[in-house]
Amino acid sequence: MDVILLERIAKLGQMGETVKVRDGYARNYLLPTGRALRANAANKARFEAERAVLEARNLERKNEAQKVADVLEGKSFIAVRAAGETGQLYGSVAARDxxxxxxxxxxxxxxxxxxxxxxxKTVGLHNVELHLHAEVExxxxxxxxxxKEEAERQAKGEDLTSADAIYGVDEDALRPEDFFNPDADYDLDEETEEAPEASEEAGEEEDK
Incomplete structure (x- = not known):
């Protein structure tokens, strides 16, 4: 469907341009929200007649969006959600949330x-983009x-999904020798050592 944009739409065009979009996008978003008009002779004439008003309205919306942006930019918000020890959420945080x-x-x-x-879908610090206006992001x-307590720790830089946070283990302090020392004299299990002798004795009895 061809439409006339009544304001700048990111990745689509500037105010006053005629662009081709998918029918569903036009019917479900652009037209009902007043961001575009169907491209026909009557609407083109209407746009030209109302261009000054539309430009003034767009500037007003931009200024209002900028005021909100000045307050919101870089702010952090907490979302408390149930999650497992590894940080995987039991659910997710979507746009509506x-x-x-x-x-x-x-x-x-x-x-x-x-x-x-x-x-x-995971705990942590996530950046979320807000497009408050076509020209204000x-x-x-x-x-x-x-x-909230974990959120405060996380805000200070703590990784809540690390082994240290989950099990109380300092990952940076772990060394290979903490798990296996190649110079150590490891004793074999007593039962394992005696097993071959028992088997030999059993064989001697059978020979007799």
Whole structure:
């Protein structure tokens, strides 16, 4: 479907351009959200007549988005989720969860503004992109942990999925000789040493 863009759309075009998009994308997103018009003679004339108003409205939206961006840029938010010892979540953190977390902190961000290509499935510090406007893109940090206490430790740089965190073992302090010392005199199991003699005695009895 050919549409006339009413604002700049990333990777698609600038305001006023006529571009070809998939029908579903146009019907489900661009047209109902007022970001585009069907490309026909009537709408082209309408756009030209309203261009000044549309440009002013776009600038206003950009300024509003920038104000939010100035506050959100680089901020960290905690997401408490159940997870196993290795850090694998029992579930995942999706775009809708990010929207809810931000809403709880007083930030109104739409689900379509959260750029999360794949759901988050492990504890850790994750960067999440927010496209607040076609010309305003920022990144926030999502601190996914099992508890708020663990989130605080994680924020300080601690790896909650390391052997040290899980088992109390300092991975950096481990050496090969801690597991096997080639110079040590390892005794064989007593039963193993006696087994061949027992077998020989049994053989002698059979010969008699």
């Amino acid at each position: 990010v929207v809810e977390i931000l809403a709880a902190e007083g930030f109104n961000v739409g689900r379509n503004q959260v750029v999360l290509h794949t759901p988050i 920022i990144s926030i940090e999502l601190n996914v942990a099992r508890t």
